[in-house]
Amino acid sequence: MSNDARRYFNLPSPFPMKRGGALHGARVAYETWGSLNEARDNAVLILTGLSPSAHVASCPEDPSPGWWEGMQGAGKAIDTDRWFVICVNSLGSDKGSTCPASIDPASGKPYRLDFPELALEDVAHAAHAVVASLGIDRLACLIGCSMGGMSALAYMLLHPGSVRAHISVDTAPQAQPFAIAIRSLQREAIRLDPQWNDGNYDIHGGMSAAGDIADQGDASQSPRYPDIGMSIARKLGVITYRSAMEWNGRFARIRLDPEQRDDDPFGLEFQVESYLEGHARRFVRTFDPNSYLYLSRASDWFDIAEYGHGSVLEGLKRIRIEQALVIGVSTDILFPLEQQEQIAEGLQAAGAAVEFVALDSPQGHDAFLVDIESYSRAIGGFLARL
Amino acid sequence: MSNDARRYFNLPSPFPMKRGGALHGARVAYETWGSLNEARDNAVLILTGLSPSAHVASCPEDPSPGWWEGMQGAGKAIDTDRWFVICVNSLGSDKGSTCPASIDPASGKPYRLDFPELALEDVAHAAHAVVASLGIDRLACLIGCSMGGMSALAYMLLHPGSVRAHISVDTAPQAQPFAIAIRSLQREAIRLDPQWNDGNYDIHGGMSAAGDIADQGDASQSPRYPDIGMSIARKLGVITYRSAMEWNGRFARIRLDPEQRDDDPFGLEFQVESYLEGHARRFVRTFDPNSYLYLSRASDWFDIAEYGHGSVLEGLKRIRIEQALVIGVSTDILFPLEQQEQIAEGLQAAGAAVEFVALDSPQGHDAFLVDIESYSRAIGGFLARL
Known part of the structure; x- marks a missing residue:
């Protein structure tokens, strides 16, 4: 492929899945921007919503605009002059990672519905394996948007000590019935x-x-x-x-x-x-x-309360990080603002210093992709203070 | 049919349609409850949402529960001991009125998509023809719910002097893009x-x-x-x-x-x-x-602003009635509360004495069918004071 900045990481094989079964010979695609410093303490990982690829922003190998082009780059809110940014395409997504359209080595044919049941915990584990493979013990910051925000909660809970700061964008600690x-x-x-x-x-x-x-x-x-x-x-x-x-x-x-x-x-x-x-x-x-x-069903299944004896707050309280920025928007009907409030409360109760930003952008759940100015101010400000 | 309380009114033939064409030999189904008094001034007409039939409430001929059973009957909010209530099944609905599934007399086959384009103004004209056929010059009250609220606005605007009081329930003066x-x-x-x-x-x-x-x-x-x-x-x-x-x-x-x-x-x-x-x-x-x-497309097309040189307010200001009750609910995402406020403002600007009731029922647009207690209090109170 020309103009492709993706790299691939082969997951441990077998790679066990949360709900049963395992993947053999699976891999995930990822992209990186900026440089990892010697202390290996300037890494930022981005976990995406349901459909985006790992192509957050343009780069020399792939100059096409990324899905968060306005947010990330030299001098931008996610400043690639300072941060080494990694974005991992979700396990199960077809943007380069092993997914139901991939060839099942056991049959030589696409998995289709023989792909094992997928959970966002699996997405989190796969992303963590990429980060570890790059020699990074602890992320300076983990950013999760929409579905990726739920994957990020799983990541922090399942890999204690692997994240210093967290930015939660337009997401939820569990899917509500709407x-x-x-x-x-x-x-x-x-x-x-x-x-x-x-x-x-x-x-x-x-x-x-x-x-x-x-x-x-x-x-x-x-x-x-x-x-x-x-x-x-x-x-x-x-x-x-x-x-x-x-x-x-x-x-x-x-x-x-x-x-x-x-x-x-x-x-x-x-x-x-x-x-x-x-x-x-x-x-x-x-x-x-x-x-x-x-991926859609994995979003429905995710529930931080599973880790808190049925309580969202108790589940969140098991997450150990230093600082967090939680952003939501009042016009979001899919991930309503009260769910961001829950995340902020839970992380604070767990001991993190939490900033909560409630925006009034009119664009609804998609505001983080459209109202770059407001989200840049919040995210750029938070990252600059780290 | 056993247990059928419907009566039928043959519309004038041809019955011209707002957007062109005409129906021949068309009819509408309706039901009535209570008795028309000698002065013929106790008539209440109900115009329905998209899918309900004319069977608002049970009656001796049809004891099955109606779609607003809790709201209408002897001693209820719409008190059939006092009011002569009429409900007309919308023209174009398949609950007894001529609709796309009816036989087209020109072909001997169902109209299907040869049915002329339907507007809520046509629904209003057909309902008005039923009321006139019953010897009623002026309704004591016209009640419109959801889509029927839009049909009611058309009714009042196109038939000046035909309505004394109006109850507008969970509706809109025009469809918004959502x-x-x-x-x-x-x-x-x-x-x-x-x-x-x-x-x-x-x-x-x-x-x-x-x-x-x-x-x-x-x-x-x-x-x-x-x-x-x-x-x-x-x-x-x-x-x-x-x-x-x-x-x-x-x-x-x-x-x-x-x-x-x-x-x-x-x-x-x-x-x-x-x-x-x-x-x-x-x-x-x-x-x-x-x-x-x-009926769905007719709901999209309706726009009171067509009668006000592009202004909703000016369109509403052409409606001449004495009193109105406008009810909406804060959880309605389809007909949001601000649209009820517009209706209330417009009718008030037109000279009506308007009561505006904003409910916080959790049931959304359907609240008028579920939160009978709150809606009964508002509607029953208003009707009792007429």
Whole structure:
């Protein structure tokens, strides 16, 4: 692959999974920026949301913009002149890490639904193995966004002493029923698409540059692929990632121009519908549907209360770090602000010095990807004081 | 039909539609409760949400509970000892009124997508025609819930002097982009279901007792029918009709018992998923998919600002009534409270004496169907003072 900055780490084999089973010959993709200092104490690890790759920001090997381009780089909030930044693609994601679309060495065919049940604890363990392989005993800071925030909680709890400071971004200590309902419906849209075919759709290489992903189809030849289910899942995602408030100002009731409309009865008419359609089109063929299902369900399953005898607070109190910044946004309906408050309270009760930042960005859950100014101020300020 | 309290009113033929075309030989179903007094000034009309029938409450001819059973009856908030209550099934709904599943007299076959484009103004005109046919010049009160609240605004605006007092329940003066996005995605789930077949699925009689609905299939014989699309649409509806707050208390992260689960990978695991599944199963075959599409889109299209040179306030200011009660609920994400405030402000600016009630019921948009105590207090109190 040209323009690819990914490196790969081979996980210990077998790599046991939390809910049973193990992966053999598995690996995870990661990228790094900046330089590890001699004391090896300037490392920052970023754990991502459900769909992003490890490509946080551009770099010489891959100058394409990353998913947090405005946040990370020389002189930016996550300053790569000072920090050695690592981002690990989640285990189970198709952006280079072993996932349900990868070849199962036992069969020589893609895992599909034979991939073992995935938990965010597994994602955390895999990321920790990468960090250890780089000779880093203790992260200066662990940053987790959205689903990655839950993976980060697992990381800190399961690897005591491995993290000095933590930045928790728009996440939750456990999935609430509203979020479970949304994700369950997204999964259902994919699963009920006849083209999903119980996971046996045509996997195609376009969705991933990882060499071990099977390429059994060609998008131009209309392979068997759950486009409809993926499109509905993505649109539902986008609806819940943003906020009604933002859309009132952005789209109001503006109609598409007549030439932008199609002849389809009940077809696109309002700008907001076209916006969702654009998001869906960009997503549908760039994310493996089975990987999506596994990561989505892992998000539902994660529950810090499992480690606190049923109590979120007690689970959080088992995390030993020095400092934390917890950020949330009032317009987030998927990871509501009260869940960030829980995280802040729990980490504080555990002895960390905690800063809690509640933003009023109108962009909802996605604010951390859009309102770079507000998030930069909070994250950059916190990191500068470390 | 046994146990059927519906009566039918034949609309003038042709019945012109707002957006073009006309219906021939169309009718609407309605039910009544109580007695019209000699002065004919005790009539209350109820306009419904998208899916309910005209069966608001039980009566001798149909003792089955209605959709607002707790609200209406002798001695209840809508006191049938005092008021002559009429509820008209929306034109375009399959609960007895002419709808896309009805026979088109021009072809002898169901209209399907040849049904003319439906607007809530058409729903309002049809309801007004029923009221006029009963010899009622002026309603004592017009009550509109959810979509019916929008139909009620159209009714009052298009038929000046026909309403004395108005009760607006959990509704909006126009659809905002979040609501449009949700409804658009619901329609898409149905339209993209291959079994929808461009509207040419097997219509079956089970969904309606109206005699003129084609019965071309039998649910027990697996007719071609968009079950999957309807199920996803309904679940998305239920998610947005309720509230995250209610579900945190009601479902939390409670799991189903093992024997309640199925073997399906990614199948139901949490109670909230089972709750949605139950709602979907009860709905899928009881509402004609094309009727759903038409009424859903009519809800997106309605915009009181069309009557106010682009201004919601100016549109509302054209409504001439004496008194109004406007109720909304803070947990409603589909028809947010600020939209009820707009209605209250507009009607007040138009000269009505307006009471505004903002409830904190946890049940979201559906609160008017669930929190009967709070809504009874507001509605019963208002009606008692008329």
